Amino acid sequence: MEYTYEDKKAEEYLYQGESFFQEGRYTQTIDALSACLKSTLSEDAGWIACRAYNILGDLFLFSGYETAAMENYLNAKQKARDRKVSRQGVYAEIKIGLLYDNMRGAEEALRHLDCAIEESRQTEKIDYEVLAEAYIQKAYIYCKEGSFQEAQGILSVVDSIMKIHPENVLPLKHKLLLARLAKHSSDVDKLTSSIRNLLQIIMQEKCSMEYCRFYMDVGEFLLECSRREEMKLLLERLEPVLRGRNLSLS
Numbered sequence: 564m565e566y567t568y569e570d571k572k573a574e575e576y577l578y579q580g581e582s583f584f585q586e587g588r589y590t591q592t593i594d595a596l597s598a599c600l601k602s603t604l605s606e607d608a609g610w611i612a613c614r615a616y617n618i619l620g621d622l623f624l625f626s627g628y629e630t631a632a633m634e635n636y637l638n639a640k641q642k643a644r645d646r647k648v649s650r651q652g653v654y655a656e657i658k659i660g661l662l663y664d665n666m667r668g669a670e671e672a673l674r675h676l677d678c679a680i681e682e683s684r685q686t687e688k689i690d691y692e693v694l695a696e697a698y699i700q701k702a703y704i705y706c707k708e709g710s711f712q713e714a715q716g717i718l719s720v721v722d723s724i725m726k727i728h729p730e731n732v733l734p735l736k737h738k739l740l741l742a743r744l745a746k747h748s749s750d751v752d753k754l755t756s757s758i759r760n761l762l763q764i765i766m767q768e769k770c771s772m773e774y775c776r777f778y779m780d781v782g783e784f785l786l787e788c789s790r791r792e793e794m795k796l797l798l799e800r801l802e803p804v805l806r807g808r809n810l811s812l813s
Contacts (some may be wrong), residue, residue, distance in 0.1 A: 565607070566607065566608055567608075568583060568727075569603050569604065569605075570604055570607070570608035570611070572602060573602035573604055573611050573765065574603070574611055575594065575601045576595045576596065576598045576599035576615075576644040577595075577599045577614060577618075579595040580596035580599060580615065582621060584618055584621070589622060592619075592622055593619070593622070596619055597620060598749055599611065599612070599615045599710060600615050600616070600793070601657060606646065609642065609645075609646025609648050610646070610648045610650075610677070610761045611653070612642050612768070613642045613643045613646070613648050613651030613652065614639075615688055616635045616638040617635070617636065617639045617651065617654055617655055617658060619635040620635035620636040620639065620655075620658055620662075621633045621638045622633075622763070624658075624662060624665070624776070625775055629662060629665070629666060632662055633662055636655050636659045636662065637659070638649060639652070639655035639658075639680070640656060640659070643655060643731070645670070646754065647685075647741040649661045649682065649683070649686040649691055650690050652682065652762070653682050653686075653690070653693050653694075654680060654693060655675075656675050656678050656679035656778065657675075657676060657679045657696060657697050659675045660673070660675035660697075660700060660701075660799060662775065663675060663777075664704055664707075669707070669708055672704055672774065673701060673704055675776045676704070677695040677701070679693075680694065680697045680698065685778055690737075691727075692728075692733065693726045693731055695721050696733055696736065696738075697726060698717050698720055698721050698724070699733060699736045699737065699782055701717055702717040702718060702740050702748045703740065703743070705710055706740075706743045706747070711744065712781070714740070714743070715744060715746060721740070721745060725737070726765035727742055727753075734760075734764055735742070735761065735764055735777065736777065738761040738764065738782065738786065739757075739761055739781060742754055742757035742758055742761060742784065744786060745757055746784075755789065758785070758788070758790060758793055761781065762793055762796060763777070765781070765783075765797065765800060766800055778797070778801050781797060782794060782797055782798070785797065
């Protein structure tokens, strides 16, 4: 794979945009990613535009602009199809599903997550990390809808993927799913253990703006479980990320 000068500049703008996004500097994020998307990319660098559109979609979603978020996710999906960049295309499909879930459209959300799973399985080299994420997001929605038996079935599939391909683990999202199912089954010990493990991972890693939606899901779950002390710890750890989310686009 050989990048052109234009490819390298676009990649540089992309990484600048990612960095600005993590810092909550939204205007600079848009400027950097817009410059990235103006570049004429070679076939090998097609993933760069897909990634830029996905980040813009996340930014607008976190800022409350759902229509703009959807537009960018759809652009990422189309670019991925045009350039045959399967990983970024599946990510876009997952994000579209999450956006519908955010808008309380569970049926449409599940449809897009099923598409993500199907597209992921049809690729020449399956990306098991992305596949597991699509399954977990689908299980989350089933939990919210009260369909815990279906969610438990999906957990079995995810556990199989993670056992066969341990290099593609998703510890944070997996632990939250375990906690949700433990709460439903009234398994207090398992619930406490899952929450403890989940918070331990969050405390140890660098919190990412890209995971902001997930962190908020964790917070909502802790409130559902009346885990006020754990909620306090989470908020203290996420304060810089959540403060960044409140910045305006102006």
